[in-house]
Amino acid sequence: MSEKKIRILPVQADKLTADNNLLDIEIPAGLLVNGVKSYVSLFMKMLFTETNTTAGATNSGGSGIYNLDAIINVGDPSKTTLTEAVSNVKVPTVGLVRNANIISSNKGMIENIRDVNALRLSQYSVEKNYNERTGDAHTSFGACTTQPWGYMSPFIDKGNKDYGITSQNLLKEVRIPLSDIFNICKRQDIPLDTNYLGKTTIHLELDIRRLFADSGYKDPDADPFIKADVGYGSVTDNAVAGDVTSLALNRKYLNNNESECPFYIGQRIVVKSGTLDGVNMAGQIRKVAGLGFGGNVMSLQLDVKLGTNAAAGVVDLIIIPLAPATQSVEIQRTELVICESNASPMNGYNYSTYTLEKDQGGDVTSFNRQYEIEQEAISLLVHTSTKPNGLLSDVRQNSQRVMIDNEQTTNRDVHRHTPLYNNRLIRYYLNEGIPPHSLAQGKSVNQPVASGEGSVKNPNSEMWIYEPLEQTAKMKLVELDMTMDGSRKLNDIKLFKEVVRQI
Numbered sequence: 001m002s003e004k005k006i007r008i009l010p011v012q013a014d015k016l017t018a019d020n021n022l023l024d025i026e027i028p029a030g031l032l033v034n035g036v037k038s039y040v041s042l043f044m045k046m047l048f049t050e051t052n053t054t055a056g057a058t059n060s061g062g063s064g065i066y067n068l069d070a071i072i073n074v075g076d077p078s079k080t081t082l083t084e085a086v087s088n089v090k091v092p093t094v095g096l097v098r099n100a101n102i103i104s105s106n107k108g109m110i111e112n113i114r115d116v117n118a119l120r121l122s123q124y125s126v127e128k129n130y131n132e133r134t135g136d137a138h139t140s141f142g143a144c145t146t147q148p149w150g151y152m153s154p155f156i157d158k159g160n161k162d163y164g165i166t167s168q169n170l171l172k173e174v175r176i177p178l179s180d181i182f183n184i185c186k187r188q189d190i191p192l193d194t195n196y197l198g199k200t201t202i203h204l205e206l207d208i209r210r211l212f213a214d215s216g217y218k219d220p221d222a223d224p225f226i227k228a229d230v231g232y233g234s235v236t237d238n239a240v241a242g243d244v245t246s247l248a249l250n251r252k253y254l255n256n257n258e259s260e261c262p263f264y265i266g267q268r269i270v271v272k273s274g275t276l277d278g279v280n281m282a283g284q285i286r287k288v289a290g291l292g293f294g295g296n297v298m299s300l301q302l303d304v305k306l307g308t309n310a311a312a313g314v315v316d317l318i319i320i321p322l323a324p325a326t327q328s329v330e331i332q333r334t335e336l337v338i339c340e341s342n343a344s345p346m347n348g349y350n351y352s353t354y355t356l357e358k359d360q361g362g363d364v365t366s367f368n369r370q371y372e373i374e375q376e377a378i379s380l381l382v383h384t385s386t387k388p389n390g391l392l393s394d395v396r397q398n399s400q401r402v403m404i405d406n407e408q409t410t411n412r413d414v415h416r417h418t419p420l421y422n423n424r425l426i427r428y429y430l431n432e433g434i435p436p437h438s439l440a441q442g443k444s445v446n447q448p449v450a451s452g453e454g455s456v457k458n459p460n461s462e463m464w465i466y467e468p469l470e471q472t473a474k475m476k477l478v479e480l481d482m483t484m485d486g487s488r489k490l491n492d493i494k495l496f497k498e499v500v501r502q503i
Contacts, residue, residue: 008025008335008337009025011026016206016208017208022203028194033191038338039175039337042331043173044329068153071214074210076387094116094117094121095120096207097205099204099205101113103200104194106197106198107196107503113356118385127434127436139173149262151216190349191341213328217232217321235248235318237313237315240309244314245305249297266287270320275314276315277307277311277312285322289301348502352499356494360493363491364490370478370480373476375473378432380466380498381465381498384493387492394488396484400413403479
């Protein structure tokens with residue numbers, strides 16, 4: 001039997017902003033909701049204006065197709081410009097959810113999770129395998145793949161109509177699965193039963209201040225993989241007479257594959273520097289009308305000739321992708337899409353959720369402190385950040401050790417990327433009854449990508465503390481002992497305590 005989908009609009013009607021960032025969505029009584037297949041839809045509007053006022057520019061062919069993307073700043077959310085933000089990672093859409101809760105009319109509070117994005121981002125790379133992490137790119141933020149020059153946005157599939165006007169917008173849906181937010185929505189065999197719960201309300205506080213628009217390209221002069229004298233592909237110097245309608249690039253790619261190069265048909269490009277027949281071409285704008293490969297070397301066909309060469313030739317000509325004059329992103333509207341379940345109705349349910357305790361490290365390189373943990377807690381996850389309210393657990397720990405009720409949990413220090421560390425991670429997930437899908441969690445988020453290597457930069461953490469716990473009759477005393485790499489000092493600490501609940 002097919003499952004019916006129902007669309008529910010939130011209470012709020014206005015578009016979401018940093019100051020208007022709350023969503024309240026009411027699910028009526030009498031439904032069996034498949035939480036795994038249900039999701040919150042955000043309709044993102046990309047706003048930009050064209051760059052047609054560059055000195056010496058030729059506005060050829062009207063509008064182009066821009067590589068714009070909606071990205072989430074995983075660093076300090078107080079930073080207000082993209083250049084101050086940390087954004088070089090693929091972030092799932094749950095990275096936009098700060099706080100969330102579910103309240104039902106019959107059973108009261110079901111779940112209340114704080115700092116959802118910090119919690120879920122580091123679980124993301126462990127609980128999902130590579131195919132799962134990349135398969136949702138079309139309805140998510142960030143790149144499908146990354147290259148040394150940057151990344152290609154999934155928003156680009158919408159394109160721009162060639163109307164020849166100076167400002168346009170793209171509208172794209174991104175989805176936040178309910179199962180990425182709430183534990184109670186993680187199982188398909190047990191539905192969210194509003195016959196049993198009564199009218200159920202979902203409250204979300206979205207971290208809109210972290211949302212930016214980005215062109216997806218790095219500055220070639222500032223990136224070690226893109227030489228300044230080559231840029232994204234300098235033009236082969238030549239003195240062939242005639243109209244210059246195509247440009248042969250002297251950068252050679254590892255594979256005969258368009259994914260390795262930053263150029264595509266319909267893209268607007270600009271001359272960064274260089275001359276044609278002795279004339280300075282800097283600032284000249286064209287549009288890519290065609291691509292060609294020969295011997296893994298790319299050539300670009302232009303919509304309008306760059307000029308006419310007599311004898312002096314093309315000299316030191318460097319071209320780069322053209323970014324819009326201005327770019328921004330808005331969430332125009334939202335809705336909850338619920339998928340009805342064919343499973344048996346809920347009749348009581350044991351599940352787990354999270355409580356949160358926050359602490360400050362004060363930029364230290366060594367840390368030792370004790371905490372009291374609830375007796376019903378079954379696991380402890382410790383998030384350590386170098387930045388105030390950073391989403392990634394990015395403190396590079398040399399070692400860590402945990403003591404519970406004055407007993408060491410390991411017979412030696414735990415070091416990152418070691419079998420003992422993986423053992424603690426696997427024990428934690430086995431304690432939950434969930435097998436980990438990937439052990440790539442410990443890789444650095446800023447690990448460079450070699451030239452020509454296509455990969456996804458996921459929001460992996462440097463080192464979480466994953467600690468399985470026993471349910472006890474009294475509070476547990478947990479002691480954390482951590483030594484950090486001197487280059488990564490401990491600032492924020494978040495202790496996510498997984499506790500058992502019943503409805």
